[in-house]
Amino acid sequence: MLPLPAPIQAAINHVLGQAAWAREKLMPFAGHSAQIKLPPFEAAFLIAPDGSIAAPAADAELEVSISLPATTPLLALQGKDAVMRAARIEGSAEFAEALGFVIRNLRWDAEEDLSNLIGDIAAHRLIKGGQELAARQRQATQNFAANLAEYFTEEQPLIARQADITSFSAEIDRLRDDVARLDKRLQRLA
DSSP states (O other), rough: OOBBOOHHHHHHHHHHHOHHHHHHGGGTTTTTTTEETTEEEEHHHHETTOOOOOOTTOOOOOOEEEEETHHHHHHTTTTTHHHHHEEEEEEEEHHHHHHHHHHOOOOOOOOHHHHHHHHHHHHHHHHHHHHHHHHHHHHHHHHHHHHHIIIIIIIIIOOOOOHHHHHHHHHHHHHHHHHHHHHHHHHHHO
């Protein structure tokens, strides 16, 4: 089994270095190995005694397997929760639970890293500005999607409105009930 590539391992260890709680959660599993599968790639890692990750020995027995669908890069655009819902974690229950908890809750403190380069105030303002820009972009995307939906339901009706679908469904139900009543009346007359 191939180990995680060194740059990915270094990035994960950097983020773990910012979160003492995560390393403490993983420390009891020192020496345990896990595998990540993201078709067509597979990589393994080992929990080190300090709670960081390291390359496993070639003959290491894998205790947990984390399988991600091939659509993970697209799911990542929806957020970490979407990726976690699609992931399948199998193996040692305690180790899998600890890994899952750390993966769900681990966050990169970009502001801390940036503050080492440009200072605390500038880093805070830059991160806050980036978050505001991202929020505006999300809102603009939602507005655009809502406008397209309205255009294709009202102006250029290619999509049925929800109210029309509900009304049509109610009329079908009413027609089905009327036919059933008519059928019973015909059976009584016969």
